[in-house]
Amino acid sequence: MQSDHAAVANVAATTRDGRLVYLSATARPAQPGLEEALTSLLYRLAERSYPELLGDRARLDAMRLLREWGFQVEDVEITVSYRCPQCAASILLSPEVVVYVCPYCGWAGDPFGRPVSILAWPPAPQSAVERLARRLGGSLVSAQLLYVPLWVVEARATAYYTAVITYTEARRTPGGQVRYVTRRKRVSGTVAVQSTEAVVARLNAELFGARRLEEWAERAWRARPPRQLTAEEAKPIAPSMLAPELGESAAVEVVKDRLENAVADRAREDARLRSPTGVAVDVSLERLSPRVEVLRRALVFTPYWLFTYRTPSGLFSGAAIGPDAATIQAEAPMSNVERAAWLVGAWAASLVLGALAQAFVEGGGSPLAPIAFALLGISASLLLAGNAFKPAKVV
Numbered sequence: 446m447q448s449d450h451a452a453v454a455n456v457a458a459t460t461r462d463g464r465l466v467y468l469s470a471t472a473r474p475a476q477p478g479l480e481e482a483l484t485s486l487l488y489r490l491a492e493r494s495y496p497e498l499l500g501d502r503a504r505l506d507a508m509r510l511l512r513e514w515g516f517q518v519e520d521v522e523i524t525v526s527y528r529c530p531q532c533a534a535s536i537l538l539s540p541e542v543v544v545y546v547c548p549y550c551g552w553a554g555d556p557f558g559r560p561v562s563i564l565a566w567p568p569a570p571q572s573a574v575e576r577l578a579r580r581l582g583g584s585l586v587s588a589q590l591l592y593v594p595l596w597v598v599e600a601r602a603t604a605y606y607t608a609v610i611t612y613t614e615a616r617r618t619p620g621g622q623v624r625y626v627t628r629r630k631r632v633s634g635t636v637a638v639q640s641t642e643a644v645v646a647r648l649n650a651e652l653f654g655a656r657r658l659e660e661w662a663e664r665a666w667r668a669r670p671p672r673q674l675t676a677e678e679a680k681p682i683a684p685s686m687l688a689p690e691l692g693e694s695a696a697v698e699v700v701k702d703r704l705e706n707a708v709a710d711r712a713r714e715d716a717r718l719r720s721p722t723g724v725a726v727d728v729s730l731e732r733l734s735p736r737v738e739v740l741r742r743a744l745v746f747t748p749y750w751l752f753t754y755r756t757p758s759g760l761f762s763g764a765a766i767g768p769d770a771a772t773i774q775a776e777a778p779m780s781n782v783e784r785a786a787w788l789v790g791a792w793a794a795s796l797v798l799g800a801l802a803q804a805f806v807e808g809g810g811s812p813l814a815p816i817a818f819a820l821l822g823i824s825a826s827l828l829l830a831g832n833a834f835k836p837a838k839v840v
């Protein structure tokens with residue numbers, strides 16, 4: 446059949462909003478002059494911004510234009526991938542990604558080609574997860590090592606405040622009795638809070654135990670600081686690194702909110718202590734003008750083992766973080782079929798997608814296919830595993 450033959454074109458381009466991309470187009474059936482037409486079509490599309498290239502819009506516009514140019518096409522496919530500025534590899538990522546690590550050369554940076562330096566904690570070996578499973582009374586069935594990105598932000602908040610405090614004072618009446626009277630007083634002061642905050646750099650809440658991961662990173666930041674990764678070190682682990690989807694400025698906003706809340710609490714404590722009796726029964730903040738100063742920020746990849754283990758009473762699951770594989774969450778027995786099905790689904794998803802990636806490598810397919818499949822596999826596993834954990838009793 447003639448429509449089995451397709452015309453294909455690829456161009457390297459920079460989108461209007463500055464992203465380094467490859468655009469490719471496939472149209473059927475092949476016909477004289479179509480590949481040249483597709484190439485000029487792609488250069489036209491590249492004048493758009495990245496979000497305008499996603500979805501059906503670009504494809505429909507391409508169909509219309511090709512027909513205007515006199516081509517009878519049944520179907521057009523447009524794909525957009527990122528282009529590593531160092532080795533020019535084509536990398537397929539979800540549109541939300543703000544930083545990625547190139548699995549071919551280890552370059553780390555944003556889709557605009559600006560390098561970003563990344564830190565990481567070393568992972569625990571799989572033997573540590575096996576020991577953990579034994580300690581939990583079972584044996585390890587499966588384990589998947591992921592690196593979860595977190596923004597770690599050191600910040601200081603200072604605030605001038607005014608508050609009205611309410612307190613009770615004991616008064617002796619002329620008759621010698623003690624009476625309590627309620628008094629109010631306006632107080633003011635300046636307070637400061639300094640802390641290290643970690644924010645998981647993923648948009649979807651698919652990650653199991655995200656808040657615990659943040660707390661772990663906040664403690665570990667000082668106790669055992671992470672190391673900067675060289676490109677050579679980043680390259681082999683790139684396929685298991687979840688790409689950050691939350692940008693630096695968005696993470697700083699989250700941290701500012703947290704510190705503003707913390708400094709407000711500190712202001713209330715401070716106001717309470719200004720009561721003449723030493724104890725205020727009520728504090729009402731009138732004015733608070735917090736100023737948050739960011740002292741340091743870094744993108745840190747935290748090793749995260751997602752595992753399942755089996756005991757005589759059934760299949761369990763857990764997650765362990767950091768160089769020591771400290772458990773952050775381990776699950777009670779999966780008593781219902783549904784949850785077990787979710788987890789089996791998770792592992793099946795990662796196995797199937799992994800197998801597909803392998804098939805592409807062996808079949809000599811496009812070099813970007815394995816990565817695309819690998820990343821989808823990770824997401825699917827996390828999503829499904831997240832669902833399995835949700836209704837679980839956590840031990």
Ligand SMILES: [Zn+2]
Nearest residue numbers: 529532547550
């Ligand atoms: Zn590269």
